[in-house]
Amino acid sequence: MAKCMAGDLLKETFPEAVRDIEEFRRETSITVDADHVREVMTFLKENEKLCYDLLLDLAGVDFDNRSPRFMIAYLLHSTKFNNKLRIKTTVAEGASLDTVSDIWLAADWMEREVYDMLGIIFNNHPNLKRILLPEDFIGHPLRKDFPVKGRDFDQPLQVCLEEER
Amino acid sequence: MGVEAAAAASLQEVINWARKNSIWPVTFGLACCALEMMVASSSTYDIARFGSEVFRPSPRQADLMIVAGTVTRKMAPMLKRIYEQMPEPKWVIAYGACACSGGIFQTYNVVQGVDQIIPVDVYVPGCPPRPEGLLKGIITLQEKIAAEPAGQRNLVSLPWGNNG
Numbered sequence: 001m002a003k004c005m006a007g008d009l010l011k012e013t014f015p016e017a018v019r020d021i022e023e024f025r026r027e028t029s030i031t032v033d034a035d036h037v038r039e040v041m042t043f044l045k046e047n048e049k050l051c052y053d054l055l056l057d058l059a060g061v062d063f064d065n066r067s068p069r070f071m072i073a074y075l076l077h078s079t080k081f082n083n084k085l086r087i088k089t090t091v092a093e094g095a096s097l098d099t100v101s102d103i104w105l106a107a108d109w110m111e112r113e114v115y116d117m118l119g120i121i122f123n124n125h126p127n128l129k130r131i132l133l134p135e136d137f138i139g140h141p142l143r144k145d146f147p148v149k150g151r152d153f154d155q156p157l158q159v160c161l162e163e164e165r
Numbered sequence: 166m167g168v169e170a171a172a173a174a175s176l177q178e179v180i181n182w183a184r185k186n187s188i189w190p191v192t193f194g195l196a197c198c199a200l201e202m203m204v205a206s207s208s209t210y211d212i213a214r215f216g217s218e219v220f221r222p223s224p225r226q227a228d229l230m231i232v233a234g235t236v237t238r239k240m241a242p243m244l245k246r247i248y249e250q251m252p253e254p255k256w257v258i259a260y261g262a263c264a265c266s267g268g269i270f271q272t273y274n275v276v277q278g279v280d281q282i283i284p285v286d287v288y289v290p291g292c293p294p295r296p297e298g299l300l301k302g303i304i305t306l307q308e309k310i311a312a313e314p315a316g317q318r319n320l321v322s323l324p325w326g327n328n329g
Contacts, residue, residue, distance in 0.1 A: 132239075133238075133239065133274065134238055134239045137238075141273055141274070146273075147273075148271075148272055148273070149271055149272060149273060150272065150273025150274075151273075153271075153273070153277070156281050157238070157241065157276055157277070157281045157282065159241045159242055159245050159282050161242055161245060161246055161249070
């Protein structure tokens with residue numbers, strides 16, 4: 001696995017966007033300012049020395065006691081150089097983030113999942129609606145303040161079919 | 166007992182006998198319990214001994230729905246629709262802890278017992294129940310069908326609801 005040069009390159013190109021670079025057991029994590037996510041991602045994909053052409057995962061985390069509250073982690077892989085990179089960015093409650101689904105098509109459903117579970121809005125997403133939960137579901141269950149049993153756990157479930165309405 | 170009443174009672178017995186020995190289940194497996202249900206139709210357990218080996222891919226041809234597994238809230242409308250598509254007479258076995266009561270999944274996305282949506286005849290608890298459990302459930306259902314009095318269910322059912 002080639003050494004990851006993304007940290008140095010990003011620091012050179014976007015000094016205002018890179019907040020922090022961590023390295024732990026040969027895994028690099030770069031924290032990026034939320035406003036610059038799109039430029040950084042486009043650079044990471046299209047730069048010939050990096051060529052991160054595959055988005056492995058995109059996940060949201062709720063840190064209930066931190067501000068800004070949410071963190072989005074992008075896990076990138078370069079099939080050319082066979083190395084991985086983690087990009088982190090933070091989103092405040094009620095704020096939104098630019099989509100990367102036009103950079104990596106794989107991000108389309110992943111961003112929908114993050115929206116579904118945490119309620120983070122992705123700007124310019126082609127089809128931002130719930131992907132796992134029923135469309136009439138209220139709330140975002142992976143938020144720490146969401147009750148695990150749901151809000152109407154003790155109520156009988158009403159199922160109304162389309163043809164019965 | 167009059168002659169007519171006796172004839173009706175014995176006719177009902179014949180009908181019950183026919184019904185209870187050919188309970189065709191609809192193919193409906195939701196989670197790991199479905200694997201135990203499949204094993205029940207293998208030669209070792211041989212569900213065919215009870216006349217229930219014909220798992221129908223269409224609910225229109227089925228008499229029994231074995232709800233085998235976790236019913237999620239997203240699946241609930243489909244489950245109800247399949248049940249409504251089955252012609253009368255129809256029965257339901259809730260197979261496994263999840264179908265009976267939600268099981269270990271006390272969460273926002275799991276239906277806490279399939280009896281909230283459709284009427285259940287026999288509950289088979291277990292996580293998952295062994296195939297013998299299903300066979301016992303079918304035998305219990307057969308006993309229940311054999312004891313059904315005349316007039317409880319219509320003899321003929323028509324899809325547009327005007328049952329004769």
